[in-house]
Amino acid sequence: LAKTTQPISMDSYEGQEVNITCSHNNIATNDYITWYQQFPSQGPRFIIQGYKTKVTNEVASLFIPADRKSSTLSLPRVSLSDTAVYYCLAHSGSARQLTFGSGTQLTVLP
Amino acid sequence: ETGVTQTPRHLVMGMTNKKSLKCEQHLGHNAMYWYKQSAKKPLELMFVYNFKEQTENNSVPSRFSPECPNSSHLFLHLHTLQPEDSALYLCASSQEPHFPGQGLYGYTFGSGTRLTVV
Numbered sequence: 001l002a003k004t005t006q007p008i009s010m011d012s013y014e015g016q017e018v019n020i021t022c023s024h025n026n027i028a029t030n031d032y033i034t035w036y037q038q039f040p041s042q043g044p045r046f047i048i049q050g051y052k053t054k055v056t057n058e059v060a061s062l063f064i065p066a067d068r069k070s071s072t073l074s075l076p077r078v079s080l081s082d083t084a085v086y087y088c089l090a091h092s093g094s095a096r097q098l099t100f101g102s103g104t105q106l107t108v109l110p
Numbered sequence: 111e112t113g114v115t116q117t118p119r120h121l122v123m124g125m126t127n128k129k130s131l132k133c134e135q136h137l138g139h140n141a142m143y144w145y146k147q148s149a150k151k152p153l154e155l156m157f158v159y160n161f162k163e164q165t166e167n168n169s170v171p172s173r174f175s176p177e178c179p180n181s182s183h184l185f186l187h188l189h190t191l192q193p194e195d196s197a198l199y200l201c202a203s204s205q206e207p208h209f210p211g212q213g214l215y216g217y218t219f220g221s222g223t224r225l226t227v228v
Contacts, residue, residue, distance in 0.1 A: 041198060043112070043200045043219025045112070045219065100153040101152055103152070
C-alpha cells in the first residue's frame with residue numbers, strides 16, 4: 001500500500017471547480033488510485049478509480065500523469081453538499097486491506 | 111442504501127453491558143471488514159474476514175470480538191467497553207482480489223453504528 005499525501009483542508013465557493021491533488025511517490029506498478037468521499041457520521045463512498053491518464057464519471061474526473069506519482073481529483077461546479085472529507089488511496093488489486101489517511105476536508109462556501 | 115446494512119445506527123451502552131453490532135451485505139462480496147473511526151481521526155482497520163476466515167486482527171483489544179458466520183454477515187460483539195471506545199464503527203465489504211482495469215469499485219461501506227459508552 002503506497003503512502004499518499006494530500007492537503008489537510010481546502011475551501012471553495014459554490015459553482016467553482018475544485019482540484020485536490022494527492023502525492024504517491026512510491027506507487028507500485030500494480031497499484032491503482034481510488035478516491036472516496038465521506039460525509040459526517042457516514043461511511044466513505046467510492047467516487048472514482050483509475051490507473052493512468054484520465055478517467056471521468058458522472059461525479060468527478062481523475063487525472064493521472066504518466067509517471068503516476070500523483071493524481072488529481074477534479075470536482076466540477078461544486079455545491080454545498082460536496083462539503084466532505086476526500087480520501088486518496090493507492091493500492092494493488094490484491095491488497096488485503098485499505099488504510100485511510102487523514103484525507104482532505106473540503107468546505108464549500110455559499 | 112449502499113448494499114451494506116449496519117444495525118443499530120445508534121447505540122448507547124454502559125461499561126458492563128454486552129451488545130452486538132450487525133453488518134449484512136447483499137453484494138456477493140467475499141471479504142468483510144470492521145473499521146473504527148473516532149472523532150477527528152482517520153479510519154482504523156480492526157478486523158478483516160476473507161471467505162469467512164479472519165485474516166487480520168490489528169491489535170484490537172479482546173473486549174471486541176468479531177464473528178463471521180457466512181460471507182454475507184458480520185458481527186462485532188462488545189463487552190466491558192471503555193468510554194474511549196465511543197466512536198463510529200463502520201463495516202465494509204469488497205470482492206477480493208481485483209485488478210486494475212477491471213472497473214471494480216473498491217470497498218462498499220455501510221452507514222455505520224454510532225456507539226457511545228457511558
